[in-house]
Amino acid sequence: MKALRPLGLLALLALAVLFPLLFPNPAVDTVAVLTVLFATAVTAWNTFSGYSGYISIGHAAFFGIGSYAVAILCQDWHVPGGYLPFLLLPLAGLIAVAFAIPMGWIALRTRKHTFVILTIAMFFIMQLMAFNLRSVTNGSRGMSLPIPVSWSGAFYDLPFYYVGLALLLVAVALSWWIRNSKYGLGLLAIRDDEDRARGLGVRTGAFKLTAFVLAAFFFGMVGGLHAYFVESIFPAFAFDPLIDLMVALMAFLGGLGTISGPLLGAVILVPAQQFFTIWFNKPGFYLMIYGAMFLAIILLLPQGIVPALRGRFTKAETLAGPVRSGDDGDVAAAVAWAGDVGDGERGGGA
Amino acid sequence: MSLLQTRAVSKAFGGVQALDGCTLGVERGSLTGLIGPNGSGKTTLFNVMTGYEAVDGCTVTFDGHEITNATPDRVFQLGIGRTFQLTRIFPRLTVLENMHVAAQREGWRSLFGRWSSSREHQRALELLDFVGLTRLQDVPAGNLSYGQKKLLEFAYVLVAEPDVILLDEPAGGVNPTMIHYLTDRIRELNQRGVTFLMVEHNMEFVMGLCDRVVVMNHGEIIAEGEPEAVRSDPKVLEAYLGA
Numbered sequence: 001m002k003a004l005r006p007l008g009l010l011a012l013l014a015l016a017v018l019f020p021l022l023f024p025n026p027a028v029d030t031v032a033v034l035t036v037l038f039a040t041a042v043t044a045w046n047t048f049s050g051y052s053g054y055i056s057i058g059h060a061a062f063f064g065i066g067s068y069a070v071a072i073l074c075q076d077w078h079v080p081g082g083y084l085p086f087l088l089l090p091l092a093g094l095i096a097v098a099f100a101i102p103m104g105w106i107a108l109r110t111r112k113h114t115f116v117i118l119t120i121a122m123f124f125i126m127q128l129m130a131f132n133l134r135s136v137t138n139g140s141r142g143m144s145l146p147i148p149v150s151w152s153g154a155f156y157d158l159p160f161y162y163v164g165l166a167l168l169l170v171a172v173a174l175s176w177w178i179r180n181s182k183y184g185l186g187l188l189a190i191r192d193d194e195d196r197a198r199g200l201g202v203r204t205g206a207f208k209l210t211a212f213v214l215a216a217f218f219f220g221m222v223g224g225l226h227a228y229f230v231e232s233i234f235p236a237f238a239f240d241p242l243i244d245l246m247v248a249l250m251a252f253l254g255g256l257g258t259i260s261g262p263l264l265g266a267v268i269l270v271p272a273q274q275f276f277t278i279w280f281n282k283p284g285f286y287l288m289i290y291g292a293m294f295l296a297i298i299l300l301l302p303q304g305i306v307p308a309l310r311g312r313f314t315k316a317e318t319l320a321g322p323v324r325s326g327d328d329g330d331v332a333a334a335v336a337w338a339g340d341v342g343d344g345e346r347g348g349g350a
Numbered sequence: 351m352s353l354l355q356t357r358a359v360s361k362a363f364g365g366v367q368a369l370d371g372c373t374l375g376v377e378r379g380s381l382t383g384l385i386g387p388n389g390s391g392k393t394t395l396f397n398v399m400t401g402y403e404a405v406d407g408c409t410v411t412f413d414g415h416e417i418t419n420a421t422p423d424r425v426f427q428l429g430i431g432r433t434f435q436l437t438r439i440f441p442r443l444t445v446l447e448n449m450h451v452a453a454q455r456e457g458w459r460s461l462f463g464r465w466s467s468s469r470e471h472q473r474a475l476e477l478l479d480f481v482g483l484t485r486l487q488d489v490p491a492g493n494l495s496y497g498q499k500k501l502l503e504f505a506y507v508l509v510a511e512p513d514v515i516l517l518d519e520p521a522g523g524v525n526p527t528m529i530h531y532l533t534d535r536i537r538e539l540n541q542r543g544v545t546f547l548m549v550e551h552n553m554e555f556v557m558g559l560c561d562r563v564v565v566m567n568h569g570e571i572i573a574e575g576e577p578e579a580v581r582s583d584p585k586v587l588e589a590y591l592g593a
Contacts, residue, residue, distance in 0.1 A: 182450075185443075189451040192440035199400065199422040199432065200452040201510065 020161050029157035031274045033229060036164035037222050039266035042250045043171040044218030047178055048211040050257035053191030054108070057244045058119030061126040062096040062216040064239035066223030068130065069095040071143040071233055081148035085228050086163050089221045096220025097213050104212035108205070127239035142234035145227055160229045167225070171218055175259055187211055191257070249290060253297050255304030264305060353378040353545055354430070354514050359398055359408045368394040370569035376514065381540055382547045383556040386566035387589060392549040393435060396516050400432050401425040413513070431507035432516040437499040441492025445483055445502055448491050449474035452509040473509065481505045481535065497528045504535070517548040521555045533559055557581065565589065
């Protein structure tokens with residue numbers, strides 16, 4: 001089983017790389033571009049919110065900042081359409097970072113619900129600024145990005161898809177690396193009991209802020225890429241609260257804090273959104289389905305798909321009963337109690 | 351000079367004076383018990399010593415360094431480990447991962463190494479063996495029994511090789527065989543030079559283990575000395591029995 005894993009991952013990677021060649025249909029490829037963009041965003045978001053337990057509903061602000069950064073830079077530096085705007089993406093990410101450091105520094109002084117509310121507030125402050133700082137953002141009239149005129153309709157999606165896929169691979173690799181590092185373990189400890197972690201020498205403040213800012217860096221790049229992909233941006237769409245809800249929903253559906261879960265969430269939800277939009281023939285109807293899904297996930301699959309499946313597979317193997325997060329199951333407690341007595345006796349005899 | 355020393359520590363929560371001029375010294379290599387009725391300020395004193403509670407106008411020193419109002423991570427790095435009355439472990443991490451959280455390293459670069467480096471891994475396994483939890487190393491810590499959680503918390507405090515360990519009710523809610531087991535572990539560590547300060551309500555446990563007992567009541571230290579002397583001190587009897 002374990003030996004098959006690298007093979008499975010390679011097959012998935014090959015599928016991702018070959019996807020636009022296997023399905024050379026522009027409508028399908030547009031969905032694929034959006035999927036890799038959201039998958040990148042949710043992976044980065046999960047590296048902060050999933051690992052540390054600080055649920056941010058404001059990272060879409062950095063998506064918007066990245067969008068405007070690329071639009072403004074292209075306009076001011078007269079960047080022509082083509083491959084050049086892609087080179088601006090790391091810069092867009094860094095601009096998002098410049099905003100994220102003070103915002104995170106303030107927001108991370110609070111916890112739990114207060115933190116969620118603060119991130120939402122910060123998001124709307126940024127959106128209002130995009131509407132009102134007309135000299136910078138052109139207000140509600142929006143901005144246009146350079147159009148790559150030489151790219152044919154059939155070719156158009158490909159550069160975006162592959163740049164997006166490259167970002168996704170970097171985000172996933174980083175997420176995996178962090179999960180296996182001392183730093184990541186510190187984030188997980190913060191999720192479980194922040195004060196306790198601090199009492200064991202974990203520098204909680206620095207850990208949380210770096211993860212918050214790292215996620216913002218990816219949101220900035222994804223926002224920039226998305227802006228270039230859709231060719232024009234407006235405050236209400238660049239700073240779209242639905243992006244945050246989508247990202248959170250993807251992570252919760254797939255499995256918060258896991259690496260594959262958020263990816264699975266993105267692969268399910270982005271195409272589903274496009275499908276529902278076409279099916280109902282009206283934009284926005286999919287939101288009702290999403291609302292129902294959110295309820296269903298919380299009631300039926302509170303841990304998400306990946307941990308639920310994993311729990312099913314390992315159930316029989318683990319000594320202490322079903323692997324559940326947080327609370328003790330009755331069975332688990334009983335089994336563990338039996339083990340406890342055994343240990344005590346062994347210790348007592350020694 | 352005492353290894354851990356507080357001078358005139360006072361702390362009030364609103365109108366409640368939790369600590370009132372507590373001066374307490376813990377000698378190097380000692381096993382000191384801190385007892386007193388519920389609400390007498392024992393845990394608050396622990397919190398002040400370990401940076402969980404801020405105070406002003408008094409001093410806490412450890413091994414000659416002033417640590418008054420130092421942050422909990424700093425206090426831990428200096429060599430004071432503690433456990434909590436309501437055991438605090440990381441429930442969704444495995445037992446082994448819990449051990450590795452406590453093994454924080456110096457410097458930023460080291461943070462990006464794998465958490466399970468070989469030397470720390472070896473040390474974590476030794477300590478799990480020491481408290482008898484080796485068999486459960488891959489189980490999420492939330493699935494352990496209450497007594498096992500206490501042992502795990504005790505074990506991961508040991509990871510950083512602290513000079514002093516503050517135990518907040520180590521025997522509370524733990525079955526008698528486990529208490530016996532824990533006593534042996536504490537004695538063994540003390541022989542290796544670790545200093546202990548423990549809050550405990552189980553008198554048999556405290557009197558049997560500690561070489562010195564400090565009694566608190568209403569935020570003040572009312573008696574201290576050898577267990578036998580404290581046991582018959584009239585002020586102590588009054589505090590406990592209200593006689």
